[in-house]
Amino acid sequence: MMVCHKALSSPHHHHLPTLRRRLHRSSGGGSALRIPSAAAAMSSSAAAVTTPIEHIVLIKVRPEAADSGAAAAMVSALQALSAQVPGLAHIHAGPVLRLGSPAAAALGPTHVLHSRYATEDDLHAYAAHPAHVAAVGAHVAPNALDATAVDWVNAAPAPSPLAPGAVVRLTLAKAKDGVAPGEVVEVVTAATQAAAELMGAEVRFGVSFGENFSPARAKGYQFGMVVVFDSVEELDAVEGNEKVLEARAGVRSRLDDVLVLDFVVGAC
Template sequence: MICLKALSSPVHLPTLRRLNPASAHRVAAAMSSSSTAVAAPVEHIVLIKARPEAAASGAAAAMVSSLQALSTLVPGLAYIHAGPVLRLRSPAAEALGPTHLLHSRYATKQDLASYAVHPAHVAAVQGHVLPNALDTTAVDWVNAVPLPSPVSPGAAVRLTLAKVKEGVEVAQLVETVAAATKAAGEAKGAKVSFGENFSPARAKGYQFGMVAVFDSVEELDAVEGDGKVEEAKAAVRPLLDEVVVLDFVVEPAGEAQAAASL
């Protein structure tokens, strides 16, 4: 999958529109594949910069455990992973400095809204996240194309958050990513989800999100330098102003607690 690089400092950006029906049709055409179509998931990403003392004391591990436990406590939560960041892959990611993240999925925006106010989620945030986080960044999007991007234990995931250049609309970026991803052949088996952020309040200006899911870290690393991937990057890069790129691993259940303490 394309790993997007930052180009310059952030700028003040104009109000953006959502994909109109014609644009959505072009995206769907660009991303057509033999995969069985499924309902487009609503993606929820939270980047967490944990306090150093929280990591040292085990409080960060307890935070991860409290978030992961929501999988059995919150109705409508289709998928959740909480854990440490594996690698920061762009200058903007290094500047933001997240140490942990949460990635969850929902069938609808209403399911996400219900999760946000559920007592178990509120308790985890108030009891573990807020006391132990120096900073958080949150982005939500609906997958632009209804294609599956399942995440399995042991998967390696590349997360990209982007700001577009002044005068560029996010709809244009979404269409370009769709075409570039198709041209790259979904980069050696990567399963992707991407779309326009619809929750700007905690997004720090990031307007676009994407996850590319690989079966392993080795498969993720194998796309670096791939000719088709580099062509895809070149197609997308002119639209971008600032990009966060980072990697994380969805640990097998038996290893999740050990990873949480990293």
């Protein structure tokens, strides 16, 4: 798998919602979130890829596509969009590392596409671009049994840079009846900040999360989050940490359905 980054010369922060601006001010313009050391080693142009618009597609490919190499060709075609679509700041396509929840196992995605954009206009331009349309028509549509897609504007007060070899924990969630997705975002903000402070220097991670604004293919998922770690070992250390579990409990109490999976960012 390949992953490519493009520098963004002028991120359009006027597209961010009021919530994100308020969260940023409340943190004093900074954050206690630890950015992965692998990401810190990236070039300044690659680090600029940490844009506010996240696009996730979970794809369940046909077994025969995996066996024949068609799935690998699909990944290559999607990765090639990096050089073909203006405004595409980051793209990764590749297999799922592991499914981490019953909802993920039930959905059964085998591959994930993760891309980032400075604005929603860039995301819409990507969706309509002839190269993207051709890749979907030739490789995704004939080989996919199912696809789930979510988009969100990053509400985290700090970005989550991505570097080759980074391990990403993706969470999609549905709020319980009576709980607004915006409320979940606020609770996640507090819980993430608390977890970062509790973990201290034990584990480094970056976070992006927000409310889904594209419900058509989201299967009811209202909220998305990616947490970026240097390695599987660091992710697993967080997973078993009592302090982090305690911080997470307040979030999970507001959620009705949670899909969790992990994937590894490929090398350029």
